[in-house]
Amino acid sequence: MRQSQLFTKTRREAPKDEVAKNAQLLIRAGFINKEMAGVYSFLPLGLLVLNNICNVIREEMGAIGASELKMSALQSRELWEKTDRWSDKSVDNWFKTELKGGGEVGLGFTHEEPLTFLMREFVHSYRDLPVLAYQIQEKFRNEIRAKSGIIRGREFLMKDLYSFSRTDEEHHMLYEQAKSAYLKIFERVELGEKTFVTFASGGVFSKYSEEFQTLSDAGEDIIYVDEAKRIAVNKEVYTDEVLKDLGLQKSDLVEKKAIESGNIFNLGTRFSDPLDLTFTDEGGTKKPVIMGSYGLGPSRLMGTLAEVLSDEKGLVWPKAVAPFTIHLVELSGGDEGVRKAADALYEKLTARQIAVLYDDRTASAGEKFADAELIGIPYRVVVSAKTIAASAVELTERKSGERRSVSEEELLAL
């Protein structure tokens, strides 16, 4: 797209009340807008990144055979009372609202209840299982403090996957599939090295839950990392007993701050029991369905990328989710020949389905370069009188800063 057509502009300053680095950078670069504390809109560049993240997630969910659906935000009080999660005493971050005709409804902060209830319609026999179903959908959480930008919002996008199994063995298999899909997602967005499977507190049905913790000073969690084993332990379960249980040595562990980028839970029959989700097995016996839930927030992941991969000049997007692959910058300074050469290159690149943001604005080289660095597209390509004279273009990699002169052919083959 032509940058002259982009209605957003970079800003020199983020709003004064914005304290999170991820939001400061994303606001300054024109990716998001702060509506109120913990509530952000996604502007065209930001929406492109968010959609790219969702598509990476969709591909990995599809690869493990999960079906996508989309549940509602509005939640029925009666349903959540059945699992004892309606009361503000048991769940402290509900947003609730009144129907005009009378009666209270909630805004979903998660969706175990409605999906478990929905599955009663379709799951009756062992032949109907297993099922992996997920959605990418807005969640609402009434956080008292919301100072982490899009890493912890009052309204945010969540990918929530749920598994429905016949046996513990089947559940374990789906759980491991979901876990490896998550590891692939973190690899693809270039957070693989910084993200550790982390043991955290479990629940009635399992000793531990597993979190995906991404190392960052912006994190709200403290974890103890065994770099060699690529495993970590959340402070909340960091006891001698747990370390022994996990076969970890205190001397191998380093304390780090981290962002919880994803989590996976064994739910057992916590929801299928009260909501009566059962199936009849091969022998005709009625049994409760064994469940798991697997959360990964695309908007939080976008915030984590902004925190972790950025540098002092601005954002640095991984190729898999960058809003564009190439930031084409023309430095014509009014020279028609340069302008036409840049236009022609833009047409060639887009004809090859390469996503290009074309800085065709009337602005100084300094302004264009500063914007390109702030926006953080993986490759910057400069067309100027100098590059035309050299029959080449100047290619700069945002991440490394490496600059080289390449021919148009090399660029098109990138």
Added chain:
Amino acid sequence: MRQSQLFTKTRREAPKDEVAKNAQLLIRAGFINKEMAGVYSFLPLGLLVLNNICNVIREEMGAIGASELKMSALQSRELWEKTDRWSDKSVDNWFKTELKGGGEVGLGFTHEEPLTFLMREFVHSYRDLPVLAYQIQEKFRNEIRAKSGIIRGREFLMKDLYSFSRTDEEHHMLYEQAKSAYLKIFERVELGEKTFVTFASGGVFSKYSEEFQTLSDAGEDIIYVDEAKRIAVNKEVYTDEVLKDLGLQKSDLVEKKAIESGNIFNLGTRFSDPLDLTFTDEGGTKKPVIMGSYGLGPSRLMGTLAEVLSDEKGLVWPKAVAPFTIHLVELSGGDEGVRKAADALYEKLTARQIAVLYDDRTASAGEKFADAELIGIPYRVVVSAKTIAASAVELTERKSGERRSVSEEELLAL
């Protein structure tokens, strides 16, 4: 996709409290689930249709140069007070909720206020205009009655486009572009013939607004249609004076029920004035931005398609938005040869990027055919011992019911 992998099943009956035909059919076919009155979840087949509708809309919005963004559901009270639309006296369908830290927020029923306010950040000079920006996003409306299925929900998906212009002439140009984009969308989903541009009540800034009304007995609106001129008048402005103004003859008009599938408004400076969205023109004069808004609900459109294009056997999807293009039905009755031929055809079709739902279930021909008709995929293709003997497949068009024998080559070239 293999139908055996689809966790939904068709149902014989819709819930007893569901009175709308669109929701009854969509629930029976496994496209949606009713969470509560006016609130529905979209199951895998339904989400495919909804996404296809959104993609048709996105293509037509892109064609007129509109940028996509995504605003928040949670709305700031202070902002809506500035335009006098916070009070329940001026807007009767707000959902409002309390922040834990104190203060009330609303759930957006539309987004003129936040987008106008946001544009203040980016619009300063005449060079920054015009702008066309849209989103596809959940809206919340606290309807007292919600008996129209997904045609009028309490929570629904809306595509809302907004235009920001320097002059009335420029506004008029963008308005006409948006109008023609809407007409293309209705053509593409095969509602073109049944959809009429309809004059309805305007506002402070224009005599009329224009609605896109689709003829249907399920409609809540009464309109008077001039079939020859392809124009209609909403009952709310159906007076002798208006008819004279529009050059219409009462004798040419036929009273019809219709669903409001879209609407477009001249907003003038209704929002830019109170929210102070201005620009400096070429002569250095500060002027308010002229606005328009253009609504079209993808979920309502899906409901309208279910109402208008279905028949006594079930849903009938237009090709542009059908969940799959071909419903491949194997009638092997356990015959391995037939099964293998159907499997091979499924692989060939999907390799050509043709979207196929493959009914590979162990079920009777009657059951498979009834399901295929209820689900409403444009083409049904049967592979059986009989079709294999004839070196052909049986192709049935869902809409016309026409059945013919075609070779595999003809099918692949469809």
